[in-house]
Amino acid sequence: MVVTRHLLPSIEARLGELFDATFNQADLPLTHEQLVAAVQEADVLVPTVTDRIDAELIAAAGPQLGLIANFGAGVDHIDLAAARARRIIVTNTPGVFTDDTADLTMALIIGVPRRLREGTALIRRHEWTGWAPSVLLGRKLGGKVLGIVGMGRIGQAVAWRARAFGLTIRYHNRHRLPQAIETMFGAEYVEDLDTLLRDADIVTLHAPATEATRGMISAERIASMKPGATIVNTARADLIDYEAMIAALESGHLGGAGLDVFPQEPKVDDRLVALPNVIAQPHIGSATVEGREASGEKVIANIRFWADGHRPPDQVLEGLF
Structure with a gap:
């Protein structure tokens, strides 16, 4: 699993306990080349709104990539059609912000x-x-x-x-x-x-x-x-x-x-x-400790459901898999 941005310490600690996770400690947006490397190796990608997950990037993904567990409710930065074509499940974190x-x-x-x-x-x-x-x-x-x-x-x-x-x-x-x-x-x-x-x-x-x-x-x-x-x-x-x-x-x-x-x-x-x-304001609509923690918990829940072979609760492409 690759997490593209630095999340709250409690969320990263839990992800590290449950999964083999790689974190972005620099907390700068990954370059396109870094995102390509991530999707070629990871089975789960945890992106945020700052990551452009377009058709080109999804086409470069390895066959092991099965889940894009987005941190945040909005998914307009993800090419959902391309993900569907590759049978990659996309989840988000609705309601928490x-x-x-x-x-x-x-x-x-x-x-x-x-x-x-x-x-x-x-x-x-x-x-x-x-x-x-x-x-x-x-x-x-x-x-x-x-x-x-x-x-x-x-x-x-x-x-x-x-x-x-x-x-x-x-x-x-x-x-x-x-x-x-x-x-x-x-x-x-x-x-x-x-x-x-x-x-x-x-x-x-x-x-x-x-x-x-x-x-x-x-x-x-x-x-x-x-x-x-x-x-x-x-x-x-x-x-x-x-x-x-x-x-x-x-x-x-x-x-x-x-x-x-x-x-x-x-x-x-x-x-x-x-x-x-x-x-x-510097894009702080969701910038509360409580909201970011709740979003991270939803990410964890979605990954756990998927890893256990179940439909994640916040699957975006509902009914297509």
């Missing part, structure tokens, strides 16, 4: 309209001259429309939190949720994404990156949004045309953005860093 990501999303939903980045910068520059009735005026949340794009586990967790702040919840999803769930969250379904984007004061993205969703927040759709609207993205950078978003932020059409994901991580565009109305 739901609350953590929703908490960070809510922090951005609050922080951008209330200009928390600008206030913090003012204090750190020692330029604050005291309370004043017209300084750093933000926007209140109560009564504003929150548009949630993608109403899965995380989208629903955000809706639950946002309702307590008096936000009006509207959502767009591939399929409408049952009425009972809509009632629980006080959420209104909007079938047309363009309508949702035009009406929302704050848009938060919680869709996976697929062929259907990549670039869905396009230049045209950003232009159609309300002047002063906010975009929050803790999902995948591929969902947004970042060039168009930056232009809209610089022009003042968008009021701000809260971002935890970027197109060329770990690089962050200097224009985003310079904008005072952007709160940028």
Whole structure:
């Protein structure tokens, strides 16, 4: 087994006890050549979102590779069709980061309209001259429309939190949720994404990156949004045309953005860093001790089930093996 990134010590210790595991103590993303070497020798690969497991890499795998036990819920960095063709089982760790990501999303939903980045910068520059009735005026949340794009586990967790702040919840999803769930969250379904984007004061993205969703927040759709609207993205950078978003932020059409994901991580565009109305975080949506530990435990459980000849509980390619 090859584990591509440094995990929590308790998880690595357990993996080392149970399996013949090789760890990445440097905790830098493996190069393509190192990943090729790993899949040619390992029977189990434990990758993360920083590893591109594409068709070329899977084609280079040795016949012994039987399981890709992903650390994390998202699997858009893995070519699932190529894995299926090679009869390699893919598992993930769903559910463990739901609350953590929703908490960070809510922090951005609050922080951008209330200009928390600008206030913090003012204090750190020692330029604050005291309370004043017209300084750093933000926007209140109560009564504003929150548009949630993608109403899965995380989208629903955000809706639950946002309702307590008096936000009006509207959502767009591939399929409408049952009425009972809509009632629980006080959420209104909007079938047309363009309508949702035009009406929302704050848009938060919680869709996976697929062929259907990549670039869905396009230049045209950003232009159609309300002047002063906010975009929050803790999902995948591929969902947004970042060039168009930056232009809209610089022009003042968008009021701000809260971002935890970027197109060329770990690089962050200097224009985003310079904008005072952007709160940028280093992909920390799942960065809690509890969440990372729970994800590691799911990885261990999936490997143990597979090693014992059983179907892993979190198999992604359900029904195909």
